Amino acid sequence: MNAQADAAYFDALYADADPFGYRDRWYEQRKRALLLASLPAPRYARGWEIGCSNGETTAALAGRCDALLSTDLSARAVALARARVSDMPHVTVEQAGHPAQWPEGRFDLIVFSEVGYYLAPAALLDMARRLPEALGDAGVLVACHWRAAFDEAAQTGDAVHEVLDALPALSRVYRYRDADFVLEAWSRQRASVAQQSGLR
Numbered sequence: 447m448n449a450q451a452d453a454a455y456f457d458a459l460y461a462d463a464d465p466f467g468y469r470d471r472w473y474e475q476r477k478r479a480l481l482l483a484s485l486p487a488p489r490y491a492r493g494w495e496i497g498c499s500n501g502e503t504t505a506a507l508a509g510r511c512d513a514l515l516s517t518d519l520s521a522r523a524v525a526l527a528r529a530r531v532s533d534m535p536h537v538t539v540e541q542a543g544h545p546a547q548w549p550e551g552r553f554d555l556i557v558f559s560e561v562g563y564y565l566a567p568a569a570l571l572d573m574a575r576r577l578p579e580a581l582g583d584a585g586v587l588v589a590c591h592w593r594a595a596f597d598e599a600a601q602t603g604d605a606v607h608e609v610l611d612a613l614p615a616l617s618r619v620y621r622y623r624d625a626d627f628v629l630e631a632w633s634r635q636r637a638s639v640a641q642q643s644g645l646r
């Protein structure tokens with residue numbers, strides 16, 4: 447799919463306000479809880495959530511960020527996400543297709559969850575190359591992806607994570623992988639959570 451086809455595909459999907467079952471499906475609730483629990487810091491000054499869908503993860507991340515920018519290719523997803531976080535003034539939801547469009551500034555948290563496999567391989571490489579530039583010095587890039595191939599995906603989640611794991615600017619902070627999904631984080635910060643907390 448190209449960017450326009452992607453936007454049309456996702457706009458049609460969001461005729462249903464929760465097409466992936468983010469609100470009610472235990473699989474999604476558990477995955478979101480693991481993602482949030484794994485974040486190395488209790489709070490982030492400026493987060494960027496890429497591909498925010500209907501805003502369920504947005505609302506959860508909002509509780510950990512002083513300011514959160516959430517972006518999505520689909521105008522309908524953006525409308526749903528804005529409605530979901532309408533009582534959270536520190537969250538901004540913008541329509542943008544990445545990597546063609548790119549936000550200003552740097553972030554100390556970037557969440558790239560269930561989006562990477564939709565990108566064509568060249569766009570994913572471009573995205574991956576630019577993500578470290580958008581990450582502050584101690585910032586963390588978190589990615590989470592479904593591992594199995596599916597029709598709309600240009601590549602598997604595992605392939606997306608291989609690209610991110612090969613970025614020379616960043617080191618892996620953690621990896622959780624089960625039969626269904628992979629959750630990983632990378633940073634320039636090499637101190638562990640225990641070291642940052644003065645435990646060792």
Ligand SMILES: C[S@@+](CC[C@H](N)C(=O)[O-])C[C@H]1O[C@@H](n2cnc3c(N)ncnc32)[C@H](O)[C@@H]1O
Nearest residue numbers: 456497499503518519520523543544559560561
């Ligand atoms: C499967 S949902 C992921 C939702 C959320 N990140 C999560 O993990 O719960 C994928 C979302 O990414 C958006 N998306 C796909 N390609 C994109 C791109 N190139 N730039 C921005 N958003 C994109 C879609 O519109 C869709 O809402």
